[in-house]
Amino acid sequence: MLLSLLALASPAWAAQAVIVLSMDGVGFKQLETIDPAFVLSATVTAIRPPFPSQTFPGHSTLATGVAPEIHGVFSNRPVKAEREKGYDAGDGRNQSTRLHAEPLWVTASKRGLESEVRLWPVSYGEWPSSSAHRHQERFVEESYSQVVASVLLSVKAWDRKRDFLYMSWTPGLDRVGHTYGPLGEPLKKSWSDVKANVADLERLLTAELRPGDRIVVVFAADHGMQEITKLAPLSALERVFGKDAYEAEHRWTHALFHAPLTPEEIAAKAKAAGVPLEVRPVKTGINGISAIGSLPPGTAFAGELKPGDTCRPDGKKPGWFDCQGIGQHGYPPEETPWMDAAFWTWTSDGKPLPPRPTQASGLPAFVLGTF
Numbered sequence: 001m002l003l004s005l006l007a008l009a010s011p012a013w014a015a016q017a018v019i020v021l022s023m024d025g026v027g028f029k030q031l032e033t034i035d036p037a038f039v040l041s042a043t044v045t046a047i048r049p050p051f052p053s054q055t056f057p058g059h060s061t062l063a064t065g066v067a068p069e070i071h072g073v074f075s076n077r078p079v080k081a082e083r084e085k086g087y088d089a090g091d092g093r094n095q096s097t098r099l100h101a102e103p104l105w106v107t108a109s110k111r112g113l114e115s116e117v118r119l120w121p122v123s124y125g126e127w128p129s130s131s132a133h134r135h136q137e138r139f140v141e142e143s144y145s146q147v148v149a150s151v152l153l154s155v156k157a158w159d160r161k162r163d164f165l166y167m168s169w170t171p172g173l174d175r176v177g178h179t180y181g182p183l184g185e186p187l188k189k190s191w192s193d194v195k196a197n198v199a200d201l202e203r204l205l206t207a208e209l210r211p212g213d214r215i216v217v218v219f220a221a222d223h224g225m226q227e228i229t230k231l232a233p234l235s236a237l238e239r240v241f242g243k244d245a246y247e248a249e250h251r252w253t254h255a256l257f258h259a260p261l262t263p264e265e266i267a268a269k270a271k272a273a274g275v276p277l278e279v280r281p282v283k284t285g286i287n288g289i290s291a292i293g294s295l296p297p298g299t300a301f302a303g304e305l306k307p308g309d310t311c312r313p314d315g316k317k318p319g320w321f322d323c324q325g326i327g328q329h330g331y332p333p334e335e336t337p338w339m340d341a342a343f344w345t346w347t348s349d350g351k352p353l354p355p356r357p358t359q360a361s362g363l364p365a366f367v368l369g370t371f
C-alpha cells in the first residue's frame, strides 16, 4: 500500500519538458474529413475556440485560460482603445501587455519552471513585470522544419535542473485553407507536409532523451475553418456605421463595435442596411468594445454583390474587395462545429496525461497538470 502511494506521489521522470505547438487553423472536422486514419491513430480530439474564433483571440485564450471578454484581445489587430494606448498593428500587436489576464509562461516561471516562448501571438515583452526566461522579440514566420529545428535546439540546451515549458506558434493550415478552401487539394498536400515534420520532431526528440527524462508535446490548434458559400455587403455596413464605430475583422466574418453604440442600436442599423449581422453584447466593455456583430457561418463580407456571386479560389475578382479566399473562420464556434480546433499529444513514455481539455481555455490547466 505504502509503495503504491509513493509511486503515485513521485513522478517516474527526473525532469520534464512540455512543448506546446499551436497549429494555426487546423480544424478538428477538417482533419476528420481529410485524414480520418491520423485522427484515429493520434487520437485527435476537438477543442472549442473562443468567439471570435480568430488567431490572436484564440492564442490569447490558449495562453491565459480565459475568454476574450476577460483577456481583452478581440482581434488580430489592436482595436481603437489599444491603438490610443500605443499598440500598433505591426510588432505592437504582439506585446503581451495587451493581455488583461496572466499568460501560461508567466505562471510557469512563477512556479519555478524554465520557460521559452517563440512566435506566440501576443507574447512579446514582460507581462507586466515578468516574462519567459527566453523570448522571441520579433515575429519572423517559420516553416515547420524551422520550428522543428528550434524545438530541438532548445531541448538540447535544457539543463534538466528544472522542468521546462516551451511554446511556439506554427503555420498550420491557415493560409492554405484561406486561399484554397478548408478541404482542397493544396490543403491536403500541406497537411501531409505537417505530418512529416511532426514525425521528424517525435523521432528527433526521442533521440535526445536521457534516463529519467519525460517529454510531452501538446499540439493545440487555435480554430478550424469553413468554406464560404455567401457574401455579405461590406459597403452597406460602412455606409451605416462609418469607419470609426466598427473595425477589425470586418472584412471577414464579424465586426467589433465601440461604445457608445448599444447592441440594440447596432442590430437595428444592420438590419435596416440589409446586413445579416447577429449582435452579441460584450459585457465587460474591455478595450471599449460594446458588441461583436457576427455573420452567419459560411458568410464573409465583400464589396457590392449580385445574386449568385461567390469568391473565387484565388480570392480576387475585378472591382471587388479581396474576398479573403474561400475558407474562413471567426464565427461563433457554438454555431458551427467547423470552428472546433484539433488537439492531440505525444509523450516520450506513453504514460497517461491529465484529462484533455474540451475548450481552448482548458489548455493552461492541462499543461500545468502534466508536471
Ligand SMILES: [Zn+2]
Pocket (backbone or CB within 6 Å): 024, 025, 054, 055, 056, 058, 174, 222, 223
Ligand atoms: Zn489562426
